[in-house]
Amino acid sequence: MSSLAAGLAPAAAALVDSLVDSLGKLGLNYRFVLEADELASFLHGMLVTLELSLVTALGSLAAGVALAAMLSSPRLALARPARVFIEITRNTPTLVQLFCAFLVINMLLSEALRNLGGNPLTPFIWSAIVISLHKAAFHAEALRAGIEAVPRATLEAAQSLGYSRRQRLWAVQLPLAVRFALPALVNNMVDLVKMTTVASAIAVGDVTYASIMIWTQRDNVLELMILILLFFGALTFAINQLGRWLEARLRMPGYGH
Numbered sequence: 001m002s003s004l005a006a007g008l009a010p011a012a013a014a015l016v017d018s019l020v021d022s023l024g025k026l027g028l029n030y031r032f033v034l035e036a037d038e039l040a041s042f043l044h045g046m047l048v049t050l051e052l053s054l055v056t057a058l059g060s061l062a063a064g065v066a067l068a069a070m071l072s073s074p075r076l077a078l079a080r081p082a083r084v085f086i087e088i089t090r091n092t093p094t095l096v097q098l099f100c101a102f103l104v105i106n107m108l109l110s111e112a113l114r115n116l117g118g119n120p121l122t123p124f125i126w127s128a129i130v131i132s133l134h135k136a137a138f139h140a141e142a143l144r145a146g147i148e149a150v151p152r153a154t155l156e157a158a159q160s161l162g163y164s165r166r167q168r169l170w171a172v173q174l175p176l177a178v179r180f181a182l183p184a185l186v187n188n189m190v191d192l193v194k195m196t197t198v199a200s201a202i203a204v205g206d207v208t209y210a211s212i213m214i215w216t217q218r219d220n221v222l223e224l225m226i227l228i229l230l231f232f233g234a235l236t237f238a239i240n241q242l243g244r245w246l247e248a249r250l251r252m253p254g255y256g257h
Helices: 010-025 036-071 076-090 094-112 123-148 152-160 165-202 207-218 221-250
Strands: none
Touching: 036 076, 036 123, 036 165, 036 207, 036 221, 076 123, 094 123, 094 165, 123 165, 152 165, 165 207, 165 221, 207 221
16 A cells, blocks of 8 residues: 555545546556655645745735836836836746846855855745736736726816825725726736746746656656646636626726726
8 A cells, every 4th residue: 555545544545546546547647646755745836836826916916016106107217117127027038037037146146145144035036026027017017007097087086185196196096997907917817827837947846846856757747737737727717706706896887897
């Protein structure tokens, strides 16, 4: 009996063994789920993917709001750098950005910090930074369009109440812009979750990297690809459902609905 089955109740172990054997008759090799270390590695990879998705979702939204505010600023010193950053980020591959950050900037930082305790930035952190900034550029464009869609009469009303330009941006324009841009933001989030797979290129132990480590030993690429597809399909479906709930929750009659 396998190491995993030995730790399970007899009935559960028999059920798992039977299911694996049945899939084996169909030509699908899922024997790795019966090995505790390989199963633990795969489950840990799923957890890392969830953590990376959450961190990058929050980071990209924060950076996207900041970039959108800069784009909407009448000050060219803020608007122009934001536009340059967005254009460069949107028009270059995420994987190339990740390699540049990790293999170039990370190396320079490691050299600079060698005598100061070392470089604290791990591959996970670099992946989170790059993916967050990449998707922030797309969030910023969606929010900018939402800001520009706010009716002039609404802004004039806020101005007549004594709101400064900054107050109008944060208290009026951005809340409405989020409602206008929500479908695009949800779509960006779905793409962000799928984009986390690039982290495996620099050995972040996400579900893709864990799967690669398993199939190099067992030659069961198809089986693990099916699991990866099901995992990301379930995750993106949940995000879509959450997005629809938020759209209904934040709907305002007279503002684009």
